[in-house]
Amino acid sequence: MHSLFLGLAAALAWGIHDLCVRxxxxxxxxxPAMLVVFATGAILVAATALALGNWQAITYTAAWLAGLSGGIFALASYALYRAFALGPVKLVAPLVSAYPVLSLGMAMLQGQPVGPGHWLAVAAVVGGVGCIAVFAKDGGSSPVSLQAAVWGLAGAIGFALTFAIGQSATQAGAELPVLIVTRVTAVLILLGLALLARAARLPSREVLPLLVLMGALDAVALGLVIYSGTLPRPEFASVSASLFGLVTVILAWLILRESMNRTQWISVAITFGGIAYLGF
Structure with a gap:
């Protein structure tokens, strides 16, 4: 149950973050935007990890897995940004939120008991979020883009791998050192990509405060999900964190005025039902 609540808190943070991404x-x-976001997150995590982290507990295996998780997280986040730049929230958010199917699949391969009820709950979560997009009205949003869909699915695969590998890293070593290794690796990969693309420049001042806020939200959310690796059934945190897509769609309805009809609200209830089932 604790893993579930950590995932829900991460979903709220990521939902706000993704609205800002749009x-x-x-x-x-x-x-450039991702570099500021990731650097901010790394600074916040480093301040906590250096003060409270049990660095003696980290192992070579944990450090290697944390670095791999950070690299995949950087690429998955890039896919997320590209998807939101190309397509509307109601298309991209449900696609990215589809990663719980992969998360539970990987948990099953690792020997965790995953029953039919769990798969039905995941189907409710993913299907409920997906229905929000399927039953969306056409007006008032940017055109549906196949390219945005491909980037969204790439992000979903990347996030599933990030969470699974990151949780394995915490099981092999202390969680705070794992987080800082993950963050530093992600920043270095993004910096390398920016240098190759000749895009290593500071964004405009008008978006800097928003990017710093996004960095804080992202650091908190990823920290909660990876920390759940020290708790029973950490895959539940990954599944419940997938509600970030739902949070993003609702915020887009409230703030960006993207339409939400009655069928979509029913889908919201179905999604929450699936999450509630996972808590028992």
């Missing part, structure tokens, strides 16, 4: 991706370059 805004900043229209105003500045993707790689």
């Amino acid at each position: 805004v900043v991706s229209q105003r500045t370059g993707i790689l």
